[in-house]
Amino acid sequence: MLSALKVVKALPTSSARTMIQRSFAAAASQETLKKTVLHDFHVEQGGKMVPYAGWSMPVQYSNLGVGPSHVWTRQNASIFDVSHMLATRITGKDRIKFFESLTVADLENLPVGSGTLSVFTNENGGIIDDTIITKHQDSLYVVSNAGCADKDLAHLRKHLAAFQNKGGDVDLKVIDDHQLIALQGPKAAKVLEALVGKSLQDFPFMDARYLNIKGIECHVARSGYTGEDGFEISVPNGDAVALTKLMLESPDVELAGLGARDSLRLEAGMCLYGHELDETITPIEAGLTWTIGKRRRAEGGFLGAAKVQEHLKNGVERRRIGLVVTGAPARDGAEIFANGELVGKVTSGCPSPSLKKNVAMGYVKNGLHKSGTELEVQVRGRKQKAVVTKLPFVPAGYHKI
Structure with missing residues (x-):
């Protein structure tokens, strides 16, 4: 394994270096790092593994440096292992009411099958974490940051218990039997269409569907963190390596790591928690006013709503x-x-x-x-x-x- 400190020096982006330096310090006191199902496959493919948010993750691969991997993603398609992200499923008839009390999202008016970027707020309107929420007929599918996983779960469970004690019908389950793989780039749809055997032209960005990919049942969201077209595929643990290999059979696809992911998201103007977002910054200051629906702006009802509404009215x-x-x-x-x-x-x-x-x-x-x-x-x-x-x-x- 390449020394994490050497990898940090090789990275071209300040935020990539900083996030890995922080996680390296946090991981130094841990006996073991968590590993995704794809960990050994990354190593076999020349992945340079570093500690990140308590996980051993690839920062780049031996066949492509960070810069070339970045360019490849913009022109073709790349696979990113994002299984370290926290994925949860929220169920119960009061799930919308519960989650609207913690985020700025207008989930009531979000169409079934659609997803939205949102943020968890604290009592002062600051951002605890950013998250993608997808609304299904019987549940909410929520993905948030690995580096905030412990904080997010503690926050969710605290408010869940209070909500349930008042008679609310809602439950939360951490999804640990699936891995999350992102296929990103302008040729991502072409690659996935060949595997599902049908056109995905009618599949809008930020929507999600269940797709059979060469016999593997997956939850697929058309979303990502690169500014390109792409998909985030939730695949059963036992099928994760096989699915990755299937996608890599295409000459348009390469593996990519944390280094390229960070420079891609920066070019796309996307926030990174701990950099552009933290618990002292409100969604209005962060330029995320668009994540707050008209109804939520008027009604509030989420933690820190008074501060956010003040910023909406009087500016920042x-x-x-x-x-x-x-x-x-x-x-x-x-x-x-x-x-x-x-x-x-x-x-x-x-x-x-x-x-x-x-x-x-x-x-x-x-x-x-x-x-x-x-x-x-x-x-x-x-x-x-x-x-x-x-x-x-x-x-x-x-x-x-």
């Missing part, structure tokens, strides 16, 4: 922005200046493999967030020019029907 003091940086890359923590005044900081940054420019996200004082605003970032003790740029940096390739 800071805003999440995108930056194109001249000179050296601006990394996580770099200070942002306007006319010599400290006005914010960078939360993620890297050289963009697609654009051949240095890009970053961060927070600045409200009023400095408009596209074209000229700022400076301090990198290695020197101030460099930076321009506020509309997000995403790379246009999304989501499937539309």
Whole structure:
């Protein structure tokens, strides 16, 4: 196994390095790391494994560096093992009421079979975690971050017990008998169509279906974390390796790791928890107002709703922005200046493999967030020019029907 510290030095993105450094420190005191069902397969395929959020995960593969893997995903299709993510199923006749008390999502009006990005909020309107919620006829299928899994479960179970004690009919089950595999890129649909034997043209982005993939029954959501078209496939543990091998038979598919996943999501303007999102940042500050439906904005009813509604009414003091940086890359923590005044900081940054420019996200004082605003970032003790740029940096390739 390649030393995690060596891998960290090799990564091109600040957030990828930071998240692995943090997880390395957390994992150092643990006797063993958790492994996905695909762990040994990753090693066989040349995966460089590192500790991440208590798991042993591939950061890249020997046949493709992080940059080439990133470009491959933008042009073809890549497989990401995301089985470390926390997946839960919420059942019971009061499941919508319960989950709307903890998230900003309008689940009542979400069509069956559709999914939505949302956030868990705390009593002050800060973000506990971001999550994807899919509404099925008899349940909610919820996927949230591996690094927040223990915190999320404690939060959910605390409020679940209180809700049940008041007579609420709801239950929660952690899904541990399935693995989660993401197939991402413009050729993802072509690859999956060949395996299911039918067109997926009528399968909208952010919807989910149960599909038979060469005899393997899977829950498939058309979603992902790269800004490209793609699918997140929940597959029974015993079939995970076989399904991965089936997809890899296509010449359009390669394996990809955490390094490419992070640079892809940054180009796509997507938030990473612990960087763009944390418990002091509200959805309005984070630019996630669109996740709050009209009914929820008016009615509230979720933790911290008063603070969020105040931000909706009166505005915020800071805003999440995108930056194109001249000179050296601006990394996580770099200070942002306007006319010599400290006005914010960078939360993620890297050289963009697609654009051949240095890009970053961060927070600045409200009023400095408009596209074209000229700022400076301090990198290695020197101030460099930076321009506020509309997000995403790379246009999304989501499937539309």
